[in-house]
């Protein structure tokens with residue numbers, strides 16, 4: 001975990017900014033880290049990063065549009081040189097808080113206020129929560145941490161305030177699939193997979209929400225969000241069931257591919273991995289040009305790095321047991337073969 005001095009530094013950087021602009025990874029860890037910091041200081045805008053694997057220069061447009069006095073990057077492993085140079089040209093300080101191993105060159109990272117919880121790698125949400133430690137944001141901190149399969153040290157305290165929502169005695173993986181906090185992880189992840197307008201109103205709602213019950217209750221402000229969740233949850237359950245029907249139970253790899261309008265490989269892979277913890281789970285979303293892959297299981301990172309290195313145009317990375325990758329579509333069969341070989345021999 002990063003030190004108390006570093007936590008204080010982050011706090012000062014936030015307090016010194018009158019109009020911060022946050023770029024956060026497009027998942028619950030990124031979102032909750034942003035919400036926690038934004039709610040504590042009461043100002044600033046937030047943008048979910050859609051470019052992968054790095055934060056790209058297309059986002060400089062947002063800076064010119066919103067005119068911030070400081071940039072914060074949350075939960076993103078890589079930032080492109082062009083984006084960084086663009087921020088520096090505009091004379092803006094940039095603070096980068098993360099928990100992944102980064103391939104961005106040191107010389108570039110040194111131009112930022114860089115904070116990383118590696119090697120213990122507590123989620124960005126956990127770091128953010130520790131900056132201000134506000135009790136009223138603990139529910140958001142729980143959602144962000146469980147979303148990244150991490151059991152925070154305040155889980156028991158949270159459970160005392162809402163025993164029907166959480167169980168701190170189970171593993172973080174089980175909590176993701178068997179508690180209401182886990183359900184809220186999927187609700188928010190699915191909520192992020194919506195139109196920009198709907199994501200903006202969800203975020204605005206979350207600036208003000210008092211607790212998890214505000215999120216769970218269906219009313220005028222949560223109607224769209226609940227509807228989106230119901231819609232995507234149906235697709236989610238269908239894909240999980242299909243993957244299990246197709247699986248022969250013998251291979252060391254549970255491989256599933258699908259296509260459609262929404263990519264939710266990370267969610268599908270999380271559930272399949274929970275059901276088959278001794279397997280390597282590989283979930284592939286096929287797009288016309290490329291495939292997006294989520295991998296879960298022992299050695300996921302080792303296998304991801306090895307296989308993506310061997311395939312031209314492939315990128316990938318993440319955590320030891322949970323990774324993501326992007327592969328050109330014409331390498332799909334080759335990718336599948338390499339994965340099966342890596343595990344089954």
Ligand SMILES: [Mn+2]
Nearest residue numbers: 029075124148
């Ligand atoms: Mn994260």
